[in-house]
Amino acid sequence: xxxxxWLIALVFCTELLAEDRFHFSGYGSLVGxxxxxxxxxxxxxxxFQVDFYDYAFYTxxxxxxxxxxxxxQMRADVMDRLTAxxxxxxxxxxxxxxxxxxxxxxxxxxxxxxLMAGRRMLPMYYxxxxxxxxxxxxxxxxxxxxxxxxxxxxxxxxYAHSFYLGDWTLTPSVFGGRETQRDIKxxxxxxxxxxxxxxxxxxxxxGTADVTWSKILGANLAMSNDWIDLRASYFRTHYNTTADVFxxxxxxxxxxxxxxxxxxxxxxxxxxxxxxGDWPLTDFDLDFYGLGGSFTFEHVIVLFDYNYVVYDDxxxxxxxxxxxxxxxxxxxxxxYIGLSTAKLELTKDWQGFxxxxxxxxxxxxxxxxxxxxxxxxxxxxxxxxxxKGDRSPWFDFSYHNDAKLLSLGIDFVF
Numbered sequence: 001x002x003x004x005x006w007l008i009a010l011v012f013c014t015e016l017l018a019e020d021r022f023h024f025s026g027y028g029s030l031v032g033x034x035x036x037x038x039x040x041x042x043x044x045x046x047x048f049q050v051d052f053y054d055y056a057f058y059t060x061x062x063x064x065x066x067x068x069x070x071x072x073q074m075r076a077d078v079m080d081r082l083t084a085x086x087x088x089x090x091x092x093x094x095x096x097x098x099x100x101x102x103x104x105x106x107x108x109x110x111x112x113x114x115l116m117a118g119r120r121m122l123p124m125y126y127x128x129x130x131x132x133x134x135x136x137x138x139x140x141x142x143x144x145x146x147x148x149x150x151x152x153x154x155x156x157x158x159y160a161h162s163f164y165l166g167d168w169t170l171t172p173s174v175f176g177g178r179e180t181q182r183d184i185k186x187x188x189x190x191x192x193x194x195x196x197x198x199x200x201x202x203x204x205x206x207g208t209a210d211v212t213w214s215k216i217l218g219a220n221l222a223m224s225n226d227w228i229d230l231r232a233s234y235f236r237t238h239y240n241t242t243a244d245v246f247x248x249x250x251x252x253x254x255x256x257x258x259x260x261x262x263x264x265x266x267x268x269x270x271x272x273x274x275x276x277g278d279w280p281l282t283d284f285d286l287d288f289y290g291l292g293g294s295f296t297f298e299h300v301i302v303l304f305d306y307n308y309v310v311y312d313d314x315x316x317x318x319x320x321x322x323x324x325x326x327x328x329x330x331x332x333x334x335x336y337i338g339l340s341t342a343k344l345e346l347t348k349d350w351q352g353f354x355x356x357x358x359x360x361x362x363x364x365x366x367x368x369x370x371x372x373x374x375x376x377x378x379x380x381x382x383x384x385x386x387x388k389g390d391r392s393p394w395f396d397f398s399y400h401n402d403a404k405l406l407s408l409g410i411d412f413v414f
Contacts, residue, residue, distance in 0.1 A: 022074060031134075033408075037403070052148035065092035078105075085102055113160070115158070116158040116160075119153055122153060123158075123231075124290055126231045126290075135413045138327045138334050139365060140381040140407055145321065154175075156175060156178065159174055173220045179213050179216070183210070199243060200277065205244040210242055218233065227296045229294045233291075235288050237285070239283070284314075297329070304323060314350035318345045320343050321340070323339070332370065335367070336367050337366055342362070346358050358389065359389040361387045367381035368381075375412055378408075
């Protein structure tokens with residue numbers, strides 16, 4: 001219901017149109033890319049993943065659809081202290097189907113507090129608030145092996161309060177809610193490449209996987225002075241994923257010990273589909289810890305983001321990920337370099353699988369940004385993905401294989 005709160009506000013305030021209280025803005029990207037080297041992965045292609053959320057990836061064919069996108073944001077001053085915001089986003093990787101990314105109300109509490117209700121970005125990463133606004137950061141994209149979670153928005157409440165402490169501006173906030181994403185592309189994408197061992201019973205039906213983060217509850221702290229900007233975040237949620245499944249009945253009509261017919265059962269007697277049940281790999285608590293920031297010097301900007309995620313699943317999975325980047329601070333030309341690393345560590349010996357590092361990979365980034373003015377920038381970027389997870393006797397959880405990507409794009413705001 002939260003995503004429709006903004007509609008309620010606008011229905012009762014139609015006179016705002018005449019009073020010029022609507023404010024429109026937007027942003028977009030036009031990006032083309034091509035894999036220029038690497039190894040064939042389990043799909044039979046040389047692939048480079050650039051967006052885990054929408055599962056955009058490049059192959060050896062030049063492609064302009066995967067990361068190209070456009071967004072339109074509208075903010076309405078509903079009444080004194082109350083505003084409504086909605087943001088529509090259309091992406092080439094999603095067939096240019098517009099989605100509501102943001103839809104929330106903001107109410108100013110006193111001079112320094114803000115209460116927000118509705119759908120907005122989950123404050124996970126340093127760049128969460130504008131992770132899709134390419135013009136807002138130097139690179140063509142944040143590193144996909146760091147910014148990779150299936151859920152990045154949530155429906156709920158956030159309260160933020162700002163104050164000053166010496167030369168520092170501090171904004172602590174608390175938030176809570178839930179989110180469900182339906183027909184998650186990741187489950188189909190990775191199953192074709194050797195991953196996702198669910199469900200426990202039945203056969204998975206492609207295109208039916210849903211993921212829910214319920215009971216989201218967390219806190220965020222933003223602090224900055226004239227050259228340091230930091231974000232710290234923590235939240236806990238309950239992770240659950242389900243999918244439609246089917247069962248196969250084997251019939252021995254002649255009673256001769258040989259199967260004569262196989263019948264698929266996809267629906268229960270009441271006509272509802274069979275849905276996979278909960279087990280330790282699909283139903284568990286998740287803890288997210290994040291710390292990111294930037295340091296601005298005279299000629300160089302240093303940016304970093306560190307995430308540590310813990311699953312209370314059968315494997316006791318832990319995901320430490322880290323990114324650091326250096327950008328030459330020039331008004332027009334901004335060359336940059338970056339390195340991101342990600343690992344999956346298993347801490348529980350579930351069903352005799354063992355413990356230890358099960359996945360590891362890194363992305364090295366080199367690029368150049370050229371600012372066309374105050375509203376557009378051209379970026380040329382080279383990425384080298386190295387899969388370090390294939391360690392005997394482990395199964396290679398990362399299913400990626402090495403890949404090198406060259407891409408060129410233009411980011412703009414309006």
